[in-house]
Amino acid sequence: MQNDAPQHLMGYKTLAAVLAILLMLTGITVGVSYVDLGIMNVPLALGIASTKVTFVLLFFMHLKYEGKAIKVSFLCTIFFLAIMISFTFWDVAFR
Amino acid sequence: MENKSDFTGIRIGMWLFLYTEIILFGGLFVLYAVYLHMYPDDFVSGGKQLDRVIGALNTVILLISSFTVAASITAIRKNSKKLSLGLLAFSFLCGVVFLVNKYFEWGYKFHHDIYPNSETLTNGPPGENIFFGLYYVITGLHGLHVIIGMTLLAVSFIWVAKGKIEHNNFAMLENSGLYWHLVDLIWIFVFPLFYLVL
């Protein structure tokens, strides 16, 4: 059995800073939603959401400090999800 | 069993489980993407009928609770049991508030005859029916996950109180935390997709 390296300990301050960023991004995305940006509405909202999710993953969920197995497999999952959505559009977008 | 001490392994197992949850919701996001492509205008008018403020409030609640759960892990590792318990209880409370908000939101929509197979939706534009159909399925399934997450938090709370979770043995708390963050992650996407498509 491999011995565990003790897991990274997140300080309260780091966590609070992440929370502050997340709340700020939420404010921005709500604020922006009152402005009509035409075709950019959805991409911008999703872009901000992805940024928020990245922060949650990296710090709250410690992904930044995990080993390769979890990092790589997480990316594979996201890749598979992207395939699921995009390949469906081979059909839907060309009907 | 010797692997009880292999925390990395337990975490890998938990992450693998989270992947299945991500893909589970992923199937619904496939539907959302396709229908958004088919009915962009109906989705916009559907989104306008949802209350942005309640949505934003729920987002803030979940984000804060995510922070408190993460902090409770830090607390237990620093041996401050009371702080950890307090943070967990607060996170649980956030879950309750979230569900109460959701309850009123759904109730309000039901009141206005907007629910699956209702007169208004059946006779209205097809895209809006799909929009609200997805809204109920996704937020409903998400609500179920909130309840499961709260259960896990409650169990962790009891374990911390009983001393079964300690500064050097916190896998259960950490996994509950991961689950709770996942619930948060999904909501972070649900919020703009339903409340902010304008």
Add this chain to the structure above:
Amino acid sequence: MPAIHSFFDTPSPAGLTGVKAWLLTHDHKRLGIMYLWAVLFWFTVALTVGFLLRIELMTIGKTIMSAEIYNSAFTLHGVIMIFLFVIPAIPAIFGNFFLPIQLGTNDVFFPRLNLLSWYLYMFGGLLAIISLFTAGGFPDTGWTFYVPFSVGTNNNVPLTVFAAFILGMSSMLTGLNFITTVHRMRHKAMGWMQIPLFTWSLYATAWVQLLATPVISITLLLVIFERAFNIGLFDPDKGGDPLLYQHLFWMYSHPAVYVMILPGMGVISEIIPTFSRKAIFGYKAIVISSLGIAVAGSLVWAHHMYTSGMSDTAVFVFSLLTFLVAIPTAVKVFSWVSTMYKASIEMTPPLLYALVFIYLFSVGGLTGLVLGAAGTDIHVHDTHFVVSHFHFTMFGGTGFAFFAALHFWWPKMFGIMYNFKRAYIAATLATVGFMFHYVPMFILGMQGMPRRYYDYLPQFAQGNALAAAGGLLLFVGIMLMLINLVLSFRKREISSINPWGGVTLEWTVPSPPPLHNFVAEPNVKEYPYDFSEILTAENAGKKGQVTP
């Protein structure tokens, strides 16, 4: 050497005696055996239903059952075979039993979760039985549960669909367990390129199980929701698109065919080198092709939908991608055949089944290209050609790999050897029956006989009669094979530690293995298929006495 108790005989801890010692066990070997009996039960049921279907089709018009029963029967056959036999068979039985041993460890990573998977499996099976007799009877939708029919029909779709949901969960948790075990519990001396190929194939399978199964879970849940609340997500009248159901369904179910076949390929990759007494040709190529199949298999789901009315662009793209999947599969077949080239082959029942596998699976794979090419598919889509094709891959492939695994590992699991002569006869009967059963279906399909129809035109009578005769032979052969295995318990011809001259770790432990698998520290070989020691021992005339 002190007496070593096998895991069957190890005294149970207090409070865990008798049947409880099995029902509450965390031992991966006991769970493997428990899966074995449950899976064999379902296999026999579904085999019998399939046989009755063929009897029904033997003559024009009604032969033994009504059209309604026929519809439910082919659904029942499909649902049981897919969800209760083909998907769990090899991973749940042999994976549970041998994956930890091949990795040189004492159990899977989450033993309690493993027990839960077994209960989910049993519960799913129970729900399927209940759905037979309640609220409208078993569905008549086919195992695909296509909307809008599955939402509209009066039969007991929700319960059956829920059973499939539960079974999916069981399969997912097994996959989760295997991945974690491979990552965290491998013997210290075992690097990634020293893992036996069977375990490698299970690892690749586990990823597909884990990432694809949730898609079917949500799809099946949506069917239940649709029936309960009439949301209309797949109902064109309400703005839905029924084709999306098919997309979601195949997004899981196509990768699922690789969940079904990959472990079978792993079994063959163990058997061929063992009886060739030769290192497997292209170990790394097989490993990479397993992972390649897992990835490529996830990109091709819509090739089940060429005639559904999806866009021509999608037909083109998915057809192209489908051809790519053939490459890693061909790499494996090439490696197996090359392993046998110029080898000193020893014929045994497991090898015979493995050879039949290679032949039948190749036919299945090549006819798959006929279906994967959009042009030819339009001609044979939803005909008996398709039925024959997937039975060649799933039955001739996974089924025969399962039989090969049964014969290969039976002496290890139970410590007893079966009768070889009966095993050969059974294999021959089953293979000949198989050919007479399914080859006529290829021809019928090309002539245009649709699948899932209760009745047919007079010009198809000859082919159907032939298929029924072949079906009888096949049924008898398989029954004989199963009886032969069961009879080995009566005769109890004790098997040695290593009856075949295998080199992976399971052949270094007693048969049946003791509770903690290894009596001594496992000796992990530099290269997993190094037969030099076995050959030296055999040349010295001490076959079967090889100990590490």
